[in-house]
Amino acid sequence: MPPALSHVSSWIFDLDNTLYPASARLFDQIDVKMGDYISRLLSVDRGEARRVQKAFFHSHGTTLSGLMEAHGVEPNDFLDYVHDIDLAVIDEDRALVEAIAALPGRKFVFTNGDASYAGRVLERLGLGASFEAVHDIHACNYIPKPDPRSYAEMCAALAIDPERALFVEDMARNLKPAKALGMTTVWVNNGSERGSHQADEAYIDIEIAAVTPWLADLLEDA
Numbered sequence: 001m002p003p004a005l006s007h008v009s010s011w012i013f014d015l016d017n018t019l020y021p022a023s024a025r026l027f028d029q030i031d032v033k034m035g036d037y038i039s040r041l042l043s044v045d046r047g048e049a050r051r052v053q054k055a056f057f058h059s060h061g062t063t064l065s066g067l068m069e070a071h072g073v074e075p076n077d078f079l080d081y082v083h084d085i086d087l088a089v090i091d092e093d094r095a096l097v098e099a100i101a102a103l104p105g106r107k108f109v110f111t112n113g114d115a116s117y118a119g120r121v122l123e124r125l126g127l128g129a130s131f132e133a134v135h136d137i138h139a140c141n142y143i144p145k146p147d148p149r150s151y152a153e154m155c156a157a158l159a160i161d162p163e164r165a166l167f168v169e170d171m172a173r174n175l176k177p178a179k180a181l182g183m184t185t186v187w188v189n190n191g192s193e194r195g196s197h198q199a200d201e202a203y204i205d206i207e208i209a210a211v212t213p214w215l216a217d218l219l220e221d222a
Contacts, residue, residue, distance in 0.1 A: 001104065002221060008184060009105040010165040012154075013131075013211070014145075015118050016111065017170040017192035020090045020125060021210060027193070029085040034063050037081050041071065058194075061144035062112050068142060075142055083117035092126035099215035100130045109134040110154055110167070112144040133158055145169075148177040155181065168211060172199035179203035186214075 001008065013019055016027050031053075039049035056066025067073040100107055108131055111118050115136040122128050139157060140150040155162050162181035169175055170192045175185040179202075186206040189195065208214040 007164055008166045010160045011103050011105060011107045012110050012165055012167045014111060014169040015109050015113060015121060017190065018168060018188050018211060022170065022190045022192040024089045026089055030082050033082040033085065037078060061146055065142060065144050079114045087120060087124045090124050093212060094126060095216060096212040097126045097130060099212065099219055100127065102219050107131045108158060112137050114138060145174040146177050151177045151181055170195050172204060173197055176203045
């Protein structure tokens, strides 16, 4: 690794709009399903359902967290419904598979989604066997990023030394707690929804446009 990253022994990646490009618009399908779920749950039209959905996303980190707190929604019921989507819009990324395999150290996925959905996405990308563990919303006790408690829980559960970890994420605000713990932070600035919200160079060490070419260049220079 280049000297600036020679200390990294744990590589942590967000899932959605990070390990696959935001241009795939996979999350758009989830967005629609969340609106449908809320519309049915609250007996409101799609416009009001979207307002509620985005309000919870902005205030609680995830729509699910807000629905659990305000309406007692059972998480598996919600997650199973919104993640029942068509993954055909993403394809195997052989260059990414090879790059992640070549990274020295441990590799993890840290997601506000659940492990079942993450596993299907990773299989589609060819990354089904690439990571030691997926730390999902269940493992975080339904406390989502960017709540600092979810990062501390992940590090404790997986025996990760944050000062020797690197975290890659498309939502800039989710890097702030990682940096506070001592992680090296990488922002994937790829135009994902609210990805640049609260972006601040104070907690962003590296800014990239896509993971695959960045890792390829990193390994080529090593």
